[in-house]
Amino acid sequence: MVDNTGDIERLLETKKCQGGDLSHANLSNFDLSGADLSGAHLYCTNLSGANLSGANLSGADLSYANFVNADLTRSNIRGADGRGVNFFDAQLSGANFSGTDLTFALLVNANLSEANLRAVKLVGANLIGAKLNSANLSSADLGGANLSTANLISAKLLSTDLSEAKLVRADLSDANLIGANLTDANLSNANLLNTNLSSALLIGAFLVGANLIGTQLDSAKLDSAIGITTEGQLVVG
Numbered sequence: 001m002v003d004n005t006g007d008i009e010r011l012l013e014t015k016k017c018q019g020g021d022l023s024h025a026n027l028s029n030f031d032l033s034g035a036d037l038s039g040a041h042l043y044c045t046n047l048s049g050a051n052l053s054g055a056n057l058s059g060a061d062l063s064y065a066n067f068v069n070a071d072l073t074r075s076n077i078r079g080a081d082g083r084g085v086n087f088f089d090a091q092l093s094g095a096n097f098s099g100t101d102l103t104f105a106l107l108v109n110a111n112l113s114e115a116n117l118r119a120v121k122l123v124g125a126n127l128i129g130a131k132l133n134s135a136n137l138s139s140a141d142l143g144g145a146n147l148s149t150a151n152l153i154s155a156k157l158l159s160t161d162l163s164e165a166k167l168v169r170a171d172l173s174d175a176n177l178i179g180a181n182l183t184d185a186n187l188s189n190a191n192l193l194n195t196n197l198s199s200a201l202l203i204g205a206f207l208v209g210a211n212l213i214g215t216q217l218d219s220a221k222l223d224s225a226i227g228i229t230t231e232g233q234l235v236v237g
Contacts, residue, residue: 011035023061033071053091093131113151163201173211188227202228 007020008027015035023043027050035055043061048068055075062082067090074094082102093113101121109129117137125145133151138158148168155175163183173193177200184204194214202220207227222228 011037028066038076 004021004023004025007017007022008025010020011017011022011032012030015032017040018036019039020037021041022037022045023041024045026046028046029049030047031051032047032055033051033053035052037060038056039059040057041061042057042065043063045065047070048066050067050070052075053071053073055072057080058076058078060077060080062077062080062085064084064086066086068086068088069090070087071091072095073091075092075096077095077097077100079099080097080101082100082105084104085102086106087110088106089109090107091111092115093111094115095112096116097120098116098118099120102125103121103123105122105125107125107127107130110127111131112135113131113133115132115135117135117140120137120140122140122142122145125142127145127147127150130147130150132155133153134155135152136156137160138156139160140157141161142165143161144164145162146166147170148166150167150170152170152172152175155172157175157177157180159179160177161181162185163181165182165185167185167187167190169189170187171191172195173191174195176196178196178198180197180200182197182200182202182205185202186206187210188206189209190207191211192215193211196216197220198216198218200217200220202222202225204224205226207225210227212228
């Protein structure tokens, strides 16, 4: 294993470690608020409980890092490699994830309210119970992701790929899903109150028990959707 003691010491002394090697380091519970970690290597690094609010992690390698219960409020994570990262119960409100790869990331109960997740890759990610209210997920790839019981109130999901995603009991009220791909998605018991699904693909989607009051379905594709008719009416019984 490469000796990265020098980079760790530099970070703790100056809160700057651009492009440094911090892989496998134990930085749990450290105060790294406002730190510059742009381009840093944080592969398998332990940052659980750390304060990284306002930190710059753009372009960093965060793959398989541990951010459990960490505070990354309004941090810059743009363009980072976050494959398999663990953000369980993390505070990520207002964070910028634009263009980040979060394939198979763990974001259970994470707070991502008002976060920028535009064009983020979240294929197979676990977002059960995540708070995504007013977040921007437009053009993101959430194919096969689990968003059951997630809060997506007033979220932007324009042209977002949610094919085969699980949205069981998710709250999508007042969300904008114009042009979204929900092919074979599970939306059972989801709250779609006043949700805009115009031009969305709902082919084969499962909508039994969903709240469709005020839902906009203009030009939506509903072929083989279960629990809804081609006129957008809920099937009862």
